[in-house]
Amino acid sequence: MKLLRRGSEFSIRVANTELMNSRIYGSEDALAELSCERMADRDGRLLIGGLGMGYTLAGVLSRVGPKASVVVAELVPAVVAWNRNEMAELNGAALEDPRVTVREANVLDVIRAEKNAYDAILLDVDNGPSALVSKTNDRIYSPTGLAASYAALRRGGTLAVWSADHDPAFTRRLKQAGFEVEARNVRARGRAGGSRYLVWLAKRS
Numbered sequence: 001m002k003l004l005r006r007g008s009e010f011s012i013r014v015a016n017t018e019l020m021n022s023r024i025y026g027s028e029d030a031l032a033e034l035s036c037e038r039m040a041d042r043d044g045r046l047l048i049g050g051l052g053m054g055y056t057l058a059g060v061l062s063r064v065g066p067k068a069s070v071v072v073a074e075l076v077p078a079v080v081a082w083n084r085n086e087m088a089e090l091n092g093a094a095l096e097d098p099r100v101t102v103r104e105a106n107v108l109d110v111i112r113a114e115k116n117a118y119d120a121i122l123l124d125v126d127n128g129p130s131a132l133v134s135k136t137n138d139r140i141y142s143p144t145g146l147a148a149s150y151a152a153l154r155r156g157g158t159l160a161v162w163s164a165d166h167d168p169a170f171t172r173r174l175k176q177a178g179f180e181v182e183a184r185n186v187r188a189r190g191r192a193g194g195s196r197y198l199v200w201l202a203k204r205s
């Protein structure tokens with residue numbers, strides 16, 4: 001993974017694929033908005049995986065209450081360091097917010113560590129429900145990975161998954177895991193439009 005900078009613009013690349021560009025964050029914010037509006041308790045507990053440029057985290061922090069607790073799981077320690085230093089200006093130094101706890105860890109391990117623990121789990125770790133950053137990420141989207149997310153959520157909690165594409169097989173797996181599933185279209189540049197992406201909102205019933 002590489003961080004590139006041109007003036008005030010940042011790009012994170014994995015091999016030759018651009019994972020994120022700092023100028024485009026409408027869908028990362030939509031992931032936060034759609035997840036937070038489903039929370040019964042604005043002072044609840046959320047898990048975000050991964051950190052990226054911190055836009056989803058900043059979006060969550062602007063919408064939850066002062067007593068909320070946000071765990072961020074990020075696989076790549078350099079990404080955490082970039083957010084504390086070079087990229088802090090992008091997300092309002094979100095990692096310094098006292099409601100935030102950062103875990104330099106695989107989000108699946110964090111999911112598996114607790115049961116009935118979260119009101120929302122927000123996943124934006126790949127380009128969708130198939131591995132990109134790390135081959136082992138496929139486990140997150142597998143039936144056992146989804147069962148772990150189901151168990152980690154509190155009743156009524158939401159698993160929200162960002163994706164570049166539709167994936168009917170993943171929708172089926174979510175339903176088979178027991179979730180009530182909704183898929184929402186989101187845009188790369190928010191109200192200004194841009195590329196079309198998708199967020200699955202899977203509710204633990």
Ligand SMILES: C[S@@+](CC[C@H](N)C(=O)[O-])C[C@H]1O[C@@H](n2cnc3c(N)ncnc32)[C@H](O)[C@@H]1O
Pocket residue numbers: 019020028029049050051052053054055056057073074075076079105106107108124125126133134137
């Ligand atoms: C597309 S970026 C996330 C963008 C983020 N939503 C934002 O607002 O900037 C994907 C991030 O997930 C991280 N990641 C990938 N696999 C992971 C895993 N298994 N556990 C935790 N973080 C992971 C990557 O290192 C990268 O920082």
